[in-house]
Amino acid sequence: MFPGEKEIYFNVAISVSLVLFGFDGEKLRILLRKKKREPFPGAWLLPSMYIKSDEGIDSKVGKLVFVHTQKEHIFVEQLKAFAKVFRNPLGRVVNIAYYATVKLDDKLWEHSKDRGEEWIEYSKIPDLAFDHNEIIDYAKERLKRRVKRRPIGFYLLPEHFTISQLQKLYETALNREMDKRNFRKKIFNSQLIVETDLTDNSASRKSAKLYKFDEEKYEKLSSKGYDFLF
Amino acid sequence: MFPGEKEIYFNVAISVSLVLFGFDGEKLRILLRKKKREPFPGAWLLPSMYIKSDEGIDSKVGKLVFVHTQKEHIFVEQLKAFAKVFRNPLGRVVNIAYYATVKLDDKLWEHSKDRGEEWIEYSKIPDLAFDHNEIIDYAKERLKRRVKRRPIGFYLLPEHFTISQLQKLYETALNREMDKRNFRKKIFNSQLIVETDLTDNSASRKSAKLYKFDEEKYEKLSSKGYDFLF
DNA sequence: TCAAAAGTGTTCTTTGTACACCCATGT
């Protein structure tokens, strides 16, 4: 690039979008909001923001995640850049898409509601503005792959969870049904969850044992090149 | 974004970089060139280019790949965006990194030489300009994962190849040694390669059978949700 | 008493892994 050419190149904007996955114990969901301003007022879309040229992206994404989750230590990862020429009528905008996972509890549900945002079921995503449907499809694929190899499923669950909840989460993310006995065998074999003395009887007449994720053990295993693999 | 704010955001540039993997039958390599202009003249770096705000990225990346490979139908995939604030002294530049795989034959070797570029050994990558080392590390991880699940290794090999060559490729990409017998068992079981009546005696006193990738069969299998998996 | 989810084992098949020797041939 020659000095006089700078104007030809430095006239693009950066935005980030966030595919936030939440699991309510029953269903996997994605957070969406309705657009207020031009372009596309009234359309559904992913939580997004523009980035100024002197702003670091990681910190802005961290803030975006916090605003929508009210939690720290959330798993966040970049998906990729979406950069088609005509994505956005305002001009050339490169959208760098991220995804994150959060435990979706009642408090968070209320918080999102107060902000005018909604947790939409994983399998019922409506038509969105821009290319956000494409971004969600990509995020779902990534989640599928990650969930197979790393226990990120646990980051979607409350601290204490039943095996059924865990199985439902995996079934949704991987989009297939699993055998209850084989699932339990595999999970217990993995040594990554520990029994608690708590029970849950909200979902059934018979009460179910609650388990929790053994994060310490996971750190140990993963540092030895451990593979989870569903 | 309000209309008056456009200038605050639309002053970023897009660049693309390419991690081009080539396999010469013996060693896996990455194409690098030496920078001529500011910033960082003389430094090694990945083939890269700036993108104008009205240019489509896929087509420009396609051209970048063609310029360096002289081949069509190359496997290309986006890695992710690298977008730290101070990557580039000229201003805020978002680098969208791609990787591609190519069969590295003598003709291509010469072509690269003529362009002043070099195919550097996978394990001997020097310090590069910008954040290009980080990009290569990311690309290596991606290649490792991809090579495990899809037969993209074949896109790195000549049309006809020996099992030893294939094994060397996998060993480099996955960074571990494998047992010859088990490797052959697995490869033949996969049904993805077919024997030819050609032989190669360049590497050994005894001549080795040449095989080729059965692309048709792969299409069939992969449409049925086939998993390769090393 | 019955509906709804919890919990539990065995068998068979498939896949992975460890391991050592002879072969063909160019020098």
Place this chain on the structure above:
DNA sequence: ACATGGGTGTACAAAGAACACTTTTGA
């Protein structure tokens, strides 16, 4: 004759897949 890479089989271990019944208890 020997060095170099080519080529082959078996036995054991581990993981995956298919499959059905009993238990608890709130309504």
